[in-house]
Amino acid sequence: MSALLIAEQVLNGLQFGVMLFLMAAGLTLIFGVMGLINLAHGSLYMIGAFAAAAVAGATGSFLLALLAALVAAALAGALVELAIIRRLYNKDHLDQVLATFALILIFSEGTRWLFGSFPLYLDTPDWLSGPVRLPGGVLYPAYRLALIVFGFAVAAGLWLLITRTRLGIKIRAGENDREMIAALGVDITRLYTLVFALGAGLAGLAGALVGAIQSVQVGMGEPVLILAFVVIVIGGIGSIGGALVAALLVGLTDTLGGIFLPEAFKLFMDPAKATTVGSAFASMAIYILMAAVLVWRPTGLFGARG
Amino acid sequence: MKSKTLLAAAGLAALAASAQAEVKVGMITTLSGGGASLGIDTRDGFMLAIEQAGRDDVEVIIEDDQRKPDVAVQLADKMIQSDKVDLLTGIVWSNLAMAVVPAATAQGLFYLSTNAAPAQLAGKGCNPKYFSVSYQNDNLHEAAGAYTKSTGYAKPFILAPNYPAGHDSLNGFKRFYDGELAGEIYTELGQTDYAAEIAQIRASGADSVFFFLPGGMGISFLKQYAESGVDLPLVGPAFSFDQGILQAVGEAALGVKNTSQWSKDIDNEANAAFVAGFEEKYDRLPSLYAAQGYDTANLLLSALDKADIADADAFRAALAEADFASVRGDFSFAANQHPVQDIYVREVIKEGEIFTNKIVGTALEDRANAYVEDCSM
Numbered sequence: 001m002s003a004l005l006i007a008e009q010v011l012n013g014l015q016f017g018v019m020l021f022l023m024a025a026g027l028t029l030i031f032g033v034m035g036l037i038n039l040a041h042g043s044l045y046m047i048g049a050f051a052a053a054a055v056a057g058a059t060g061s062f063l064l065a066l067l068a069a070l071v072a073a074a075l076a077g078a079l080v081e082l083a084i085i086r087r088l089y090n091k092d093h094l095d096q097v098l099a100t101f102a103l104i105l106i107f108s109e110g111t112r113w114l115f116g117s118f119p120l121y122l123d124t125p126d127w128l129s130g131p132v133r134l135p136g137g138v139l140y141p142a143y144r145l146a147l148i149v150f151g152f153a154v155a156a157g158l159w160l161l162i163t164r165t166r167l168g169i170k171i172r173a174g175e176n177d178r179e180m181i182a183a184l185g186v187d188i189t190r191l192y193t194l195v196f197a198l199g200a201g202l203a204g205l206a207g208a209l210v211g212a213i214q215s216v217q218v219g220m221g222e223p224v225l226i227l228a229f230v231v232i233v234i235g236g237i238g239s240i241g242g243a244l245v246a247a248l249l250v251g252l253t254d255t256l257g258g259i260f261l262p263e264a265f266k267l268f269m270d271p272a273k274a275t276t277v278g279s280a281f282a283s284m285a286i287y288i289l290m291a292a293v294l295v296w297r298p299t300g301l302f303g304a305r306g
Numbered sequence: 307m308k309s310k311t312l313l314a315a316a317g318l319a320a321l322a323a324s325a326q327a328e329v330k331v332g333m334i335t336t337l338s339g340g341g342a343s344l345g346i347d348t349r350d351g352f353m354l355a356i357e358q359a360g361r362d363d364v365e366v367i368i369e370d371d372q373r374k375p376d377v378a379v380q381l382a383d384k385m386i387q388s389d390k391v392d393l394l395t396g397i398v399w400s401n402l403a404m405a406v407v408p409a410a411t412a413q414g415l416f417y418l419s420t421n422a423a424p425a426q427l428a429g430k431g432c433n434p435k436y437f438s439v440s441y442q443n444d445n446l447h448e449a450a451g452a453y454t455k456s457t458g459y460a461k462p463f464i465l466a467p468n469y470p471a472g473h474d475s476l477n478g479f480k481r482f483y484d485g486e487l488a489g490e491i492y493t494e495l496g497q498t499d500y501a502a503e504i505a506q507i508r509a510s511g512a513d514s515v516f517f518f519l520p521g522g523m524g525i526s527f528l529k530q531y532a533e534s535g536v537d538l539p540l541v542g543p544a545f546s547f548d549q550g551i552l553q554a555v556g557e558a559a560l561g562v563k564n565t566s567q568w569s570k571d572i573d574n575e576a577n578a579a580f581v582a583g584f585e586e587k588y589d590r591l592p593s594l595y596a597a598q599g600y601d602t603a604n605l606l607l608s609a610l611d612k613a614d615i616a617d618a619d620a621f622r623a624a625l626a627e628a629d630f631a632s633v634r635g636d637f638s639f640a641a642n643q644h645p646v647q648d649i650y651v652r653e654v655i656k657e658g659e660i661f662t663n664k665i666v667g668t669a670l671e672d673r674a675n676a677y678v679e680d681c682s683m
Contacts, residue, residue: 005509012501109338117342119525119554124533131535139508141533144501213533214498215525215554219339223496258502275491279468283494 007138009255015144017251018151022206023224024231024243025158026199032238033174033195036085037093039100041203041228042221043107048073048204049211049220050111053122062125066208073204074197081196086189108218119217122208147209154202155244162240171195175238230286234293236303245301250286257285328363329615331606332385333396334378334406335420337370341521343550344398344595345370348420350588351580351599352396358583359607367391373398375405382406386413392615393418395602398595400424400443400471411435416621420602421595423644425474429680432642435618437625439602441567442644442675443471446543447478449565449649449669450516454483454541456669461488462541463512465503467519468492475518475543481676488512493519500527504534514538520545525554532558539563544663547654549593552661559654559661567649568597568634569665576604576631591662597633604630640674642681649673 027041051072056065080103088096123129124143132142162168170191173181182188207221214220231250235242262278269277293301333352336345349368356364367389371378378397385391393416397403403422410417411433423438454462464479464487466472472492488510493503507515515538519527524546531540544566552559570581570591580600584592592600609615609624628638638646649670652663 002509005505008505008508009502012499012505015501016499112338112342117346118550119343119522121554121556123529123556123558129533131533139535141530141535143533210498213526213530215522215529215551217522217525217554218342220498220522223498255502259506279492 004136004138005259007134007136008140009259010252011138011140011144011148013252013255014248015148015151015251016255017248018148018155019206019210020224020227020231020251021151021155021244021247022202022209023228024235024247025155025240026202027228028232028235028238028240028243029171029195030199031232033171034089034192036088037096037100038085038199039097039225040080040103040107041199042225043104044073044077044200044203045207045221045224046111046218047076047107048207049122049216050115050120051204052208052211053120053216054115056122057120062212065122066205069204069208070201073207074201076204077200078193078197080200081193085196086192089192104222112218115218117218119215122211122216124212143213150209154205158240167194227286230290232300234290234300236297236300239300239302242300242302249289253285253289254282257282261285329365329393329610330389330391331364331366332382332389332391332394333366333368334371334381334385334394334402335368335396336373336398337368339373341373341398344421344521344593345396347550347593347595348396348398348599351584351592351596352420352603353599354580354583354587354596355600355603355607357587358579359604361607364607364610368396371397371402373402375402378402378406379409382410386410386415391415393606395606396420396599397422401469403427407436408433414618416615416618416625418602418606418625420598424470425677428642428644428675429677430682432677432681432683434622434643434683436643437605437639438644439605440598440645441647441649442677443474444478444481444676445567445649445670445673446545446565447475447518448482448673448676449651450541450543451479451482453563453565453651453667453669454479454514454516455485457514459514459539461486461512462514462516463488463490463507463510463538464516465489465491465493465519466517467495467497467523469495472518478676479516482670493523497523498526500530501534503527504531504536507538508534508536512538514541516541518543518545521551525551528555528558528562541565544568544594544652547652547663548595549591549662550595552654552663556661560656562654563666564652564654564663565649565669566594566652566663567645567647568594569650569652569663571664572633572635572650574631574633574635577633577635580633591660601630601632601634601637604632636672640678641683642675642678643683644675644677646672646674 030036030038048069052065052069055068128143128146131139231246235246261282262275265274265278335348369381394410395418398421400422407417416435419438421440423442428442464476466475540562542564544564547564608630612624613620615621626639640646648668650665651667651669653666655664
């Protein structure tokens with residue numbers, strides 16, 4: 001196993017991690033601030049990707065497409081919050097799961113009704129296509145490199161928003177004590193709509209960014225949603241910093257596990273069997289990681305709630 | 307999602323309300339969720355053949371299995387017990403077929419497969435009432451193996467998802483390619499990111515890549531492969547290069563070789579009528595699944611002309627003759643009631659604004675399947 005392969009896999013793990021972070025950040029904010037389990041977060045991811053594909057198809061501009069993804073998903077998020085989610089804050093989690101699961105079905109079939117059953121075309125922009133050669137000789141796709149940089153930039157922006165702005169103070173206060181900040185005169189319903197739209201916008205952005213290298217199709221959000229939940233549980237629910245660390249951890253574990261575990265099993269097994277057993281363990285690796293973290297810290301790495 | 311479509315075919319005949327349908331066909335296929343485009347094409351191809359034939363004696367009941375085995379089983383029970391269908395067809399996925407077909411044939415129904423044809427139903431589990439009109443699952447992969455060998459590639463890297471059809475795929479490939487492999491990996495079913503696998507391909511020293519990743523998995527893989535700068539030739543079965551998904555892959559698929567028993571440029575009268583009719587009616591190009599649905603309906607109609615479906619032995623003999631004009635040209639059934647047909651190599655090209663396939667060679671001639679001997683019929 002060469003150093004080049006390992007370097008490339010580490011980059012892959014980082015890239016996967018920052019995209020998971022964009023999904024998980026919204027999810028953890030919504031859960032942390034409003035105590036709501038939003039299964040429909042994956043649908044917002046899908047809406048972002050479809051909006052980007054539609055706008056890229058009509059205008060040919062990738063940046064406009066990203067903007068459209070952000071706006072469409074944030075709008076959809078705000079609308080859903082106003083119309084449906086708002087009624088669920090005081091219900092127990094099972095009701096929330098039921099209602100947001102219904103939203104998944106509605107969004108999926110609605111998207112099919114609008115765009116049809118066939119996958120849409122969305123590609124990386126010309127100025128980011130093809131591979132670049134990094135110092136050390138690693139050949140790596142320019143677009144994925146841009147995703148890593150962009151992901152970290154969004155993480156930094158979110159950190160500034162949460163720690164340095166008035167809205168951020170309200171969000172943090174909301175996580176700590178909802179009744180108290182309402183009593184202090186903060187318009188809590190507006191804050192909820194804002195947070196929900198922010199989370200939705202991030203998910204939509206992730207959908208568009210990832211959609212350019214994967215397939216834009218109905219149901220694309222659900223597999224990512226499961227991983228995003230794993231991330232927020234590992235990171236500690238409500239913690240943006242925790243979500244970032246956990247997302248990178250999950251991304252690296254998943255990618256590196258896929259190549260190192262089969263190699264490790266080859267040390268004491270015949271190669272064909274080692275590959276099968278190794279890849280079976282690799283697909284479990286992130287869940288084993290989650291279990292281990294929860295044994296060590298039951299509220300997650302950065303979780304505050306007892 | 308539970309829409310129920312009752313379609314008595316042929317416009318004019320519909321006016322004669324008293325015309326009683328003589329044969330009831332139950333079609334269980336995937337019309338919602340991620341794999342819906344495959345089922346929709348199957349249905350549209352099937353219904354086009356019935357319409358073109360102008361038949362008013364065939365009633366088709368269509369239901370959506372949502373790609374879930376349990377739903378497919380419920381639908382089959384409902385169709386058999388309350389709709390009293392004479393024949394079932396339409397299932398796209400092998401795991402659903404395994405859940406429905408053995409039970410349906412055991413209850414005395416005929417089943418005509420428009421797509422899924424797992425090894426289990428071709429060998430020891432073959433059944434006089436089960437016909438596959440599409441292929442046997444391994445066929446296109448075998449053809450890819452044969453093509454890889456004949457091209458002189460000496461170190462292919464092969465990958466497929468980790469589920470029964472994925473194992474059949476790599477086994478089928480290796481049945482006809484017996485040389486050295488640069489690597490062999492099973493990916494997760496439904497995986498969307500292939501960066502890790504592509505890095506392994508890059509590091510493996512392979513001279514070509516064979517992959518079986520149907521539907522959305524193939525779109526993701528092809529786009530990421532094109533971005534990665536790995537420049538090895540790709541070979542795959544038709545499923546990742548189908549008309550329905552090629553437009554979503556775009557330039558990344560251009561020039562890729564893929565194996566298929568059908569292509570829209572096969573030169574015969576039936577195929578020309580099918581492609582033109584499909585385009586006119588549905589305003590899109592047909593896919594492999596549509597072609598298989600179309601052939602299945604025409605096979606059914608040809609057998610109905612010769613025998614009464616109530617007379618099982620006569621009807622089975624009529625089906626086995628395969629006396630219909632297949633869009634694939636020469637078509638017959640092997641002893642285990644799976645097709646004997648040519649399997650072609652196609653290349654992805656661009657026609658105007660549309661990405662499509664053209665035939666560049668024949669990988670296997672008159673190929674039956676590897677399980678004929680295991681079947682005791």
